[in-house]
Amino acid sequence: MNNPTINLTNLNSKRRTNRKIILLTGASKGLGLALAKKLIQGDEYFLVLTARKASMKRFEGESIFNSEFVWLRSLDVLNYQQTENVIAEVVEKLGNVDILINNAGITDRSTVEDSTDSYRKTQMAVNYLAPFHMIEHVLSLMRKNNYGKIINISSAGGFMAMPTMSSYSASKYALEAASESLWYEMKPWNIHVTLIIPGFIDSEGFENTTESRKCEKSCINQLSTYHEHYIGMKQLISNRMHQSHSTNETIAKQIDRVLKKDNPPLRIYVTLDAWLLFWFRKLMPPKIYHFVIYRFLPRVKRWGKQVYKE
Numbered sequence: 001m002n003n004p005t006i007n008l009t010n011l012n013s014k015r016r017t018n019r020k021i022i023l024l025t026g027a028s029k030g031l032g033l034a035l036a037k038k039l040i041q042g043d044e045y046f047l048v049l050t051a052r053k054a055s056m057k058r059f060e061g062e063s064i065f066n067s068e069f070v071w072l073r074s075l076d077v078l079n080y081q082q083t084e085n086v087i088a089e090v091v092e093k094l095g096n097v098d099i100l101i102n103n104a105g106i107t108d109r110s111t112v113e114d115s116t117d118s119y120r121k122t123q124m125a126v127n128y129l130a131p132f133h134m135i136e137h138v139l140s141l142m143r144k145n146n147y148g149k150i151i152n153i154s155s156a157g158g159f160m161a162m163p164t165m166s167s168y169s170a171s172k173y174a175l176e177a178a179s180e181s182l183w184y185e186m187k188p189w190n191i192h193v194t195l196i197i198p199g200f201i202d203s204e205g206f207e208n209t210t211e212s213r214k215c216e217k218s219c220i221n222q223l224s225t226y227h228e229h230y231i232g233m234k235q236l237i238s239n240r241m242h243q244s245h246s247t248n249e250t251i252a253k254q255i256d257r258v259l260k261k262d263n264p265p266l267r268i269y270v271t272l273d274a275w276l277l278f279w280f281r282k283l284m285p286p287k288i289y290h291f292v293i294y295r296f297l298p299r300v301k302r303w304g305k306q307v308y309k310e
C-alpha cells in the first residue's frame with residue numbers, strides 16, 4: 001500500500017550539519033560514482049548517495065563511503081513515493097537539501113519506426129519527469145533558505161538530435177527547456193540551476209544502452225531496413241567515446257568546480273566535442289549544418305540500399 005504523500009513543510013527542519021547537503025541520483029556507477037568519489041574528498045559536503053536497490057551492493061567494496069558524512073539510500077527515480085520518502089528523511093534528520101544533482105539517466109537506441117510508446121515513455125520518465133519530480137519536492141525548502149543549487153546532467157543530445165537516438169534526445173531537450181524555465185523562476189531566491197552538458201565520455205555509459213526488440217533484431221539481420229543505421233551509429237558512438245579525452249573523473253572535477261561557484265551559468269559544456277558541436281550548430285546556417293552532419297554519418301551511403309527482408 002502506498003504511504004500518504006509526505007508534507008515536507010510540516011517536518012522539523014533544524015540543520016544538523018555545517019556541511020552543504022548534496023542529494024545525488026544514480027550514484028552506483030559511471031559519472032555518478034566518479035562524482036561521489038570526488039565530492040567526498042573535501043570537507044565541504046554531506047553526501048546522500050542514492051541508487052536503485054539492486055545496485056546498492058556496488059557500494060560495498062567502496063571503503064571511501066564508510067564515513068559519517070555519507071548516507072547511502074536506495075532510490076529508483078521512477079518510484080515517486082521512494083523519492084519523497086528519501087527527501088523527507090534527509091530534511092527530518094539533516095535539516096535540508098542544499099544541492100540536488102540529477103544524474104541518473106538511461107539511453108534508448110531505436111529508430112523512430114522501430115520504437116514503441118513504452119520505450120518513449122520510459123526514456124522521458126527517467127531523463128526528464130523524474131528529475132523534475134525531485135526538483136518540485138526540494139524547491140520550497142531551498143526558497144525558505146534563500147539558497148540552493150540544482151545540477152541537471154544533460155547531454156550534447158539535448159541540443160542536437162542524432163539518428164537512432166530520438167527518444168534520448170527528446171528527453172534531454174525537455175530537460176534543457178524545463179531547466180531554462182526554472183532558471184528564470186528561481187532567480188529571486190538565490191537558487192542556481194545548471195545544466196552540465198557532456199558530449200562523448202570515455203566510459204561505459206553508452207554500452208548500457210537499452211535497445212528496442214526491433215533494434216536488437218535489426219542489428220543481427222543484415223537485410224533488415226535499419227541494419228546499416230544501427231551498425232553505423234553504434235560504431236560512431238563507440239569510436240567517439242573511446243577516442244574522447246574526457247572521462248567520468250574529469251567531468252566530476254568540473255562539476256566540483258561548478259559547485260564552488262557563487263553564480264554558476266545555466267549551461268556548461270564539459271567536453272571539447274560538446275563545445276565544438278554547440279558552436280558549429282549555432283554558427284552554421286541550418287541547411288549546411290544538417291547536410292554536413294548527414295554526410296558524415298558512418299555507412300550513410302548504404303542506408304536504404306538493402307534488399308529488405310524483415
Ligand SMILES: NC(=O)c1ccc[n+]([C@@H]2O[C@H](COP(=O)([O-])OP(=O)(O)OC[C@H]3O[C@@H](n4cnc5c(N)ncnc54)[C@H](OP(=O)(O)O)[C@@H]3O)[C@@H](O)[C@H]2O)c1
Pocket residue numbers: 025026027028029030031032051052054055075076077078103104105106126153154155156198199200201202203204205206208241
Ligand atoms: N556516458 C556518456 O558519454 C554521456 C554523455 C552525455 C550525457 N551523459 C549523461 O550522464 C548521466 C550519467 O550517465 P553515465 O554515463 O554515468 O551512465 P551509466 O554508467 O549508465 O549510469 C547511469 C546511472 O543512472 C542510474 N539509473 C538508471 N535508471 C535509474 C532509475 N530508474 N533510478 C535510479 N537510478 C537510475 C544507473 O543505475 P543502475 O546502476 O541501477 O543501472 C546508473 O547509476 C546520464 O544522465 C547520461 O544521460 C552521459
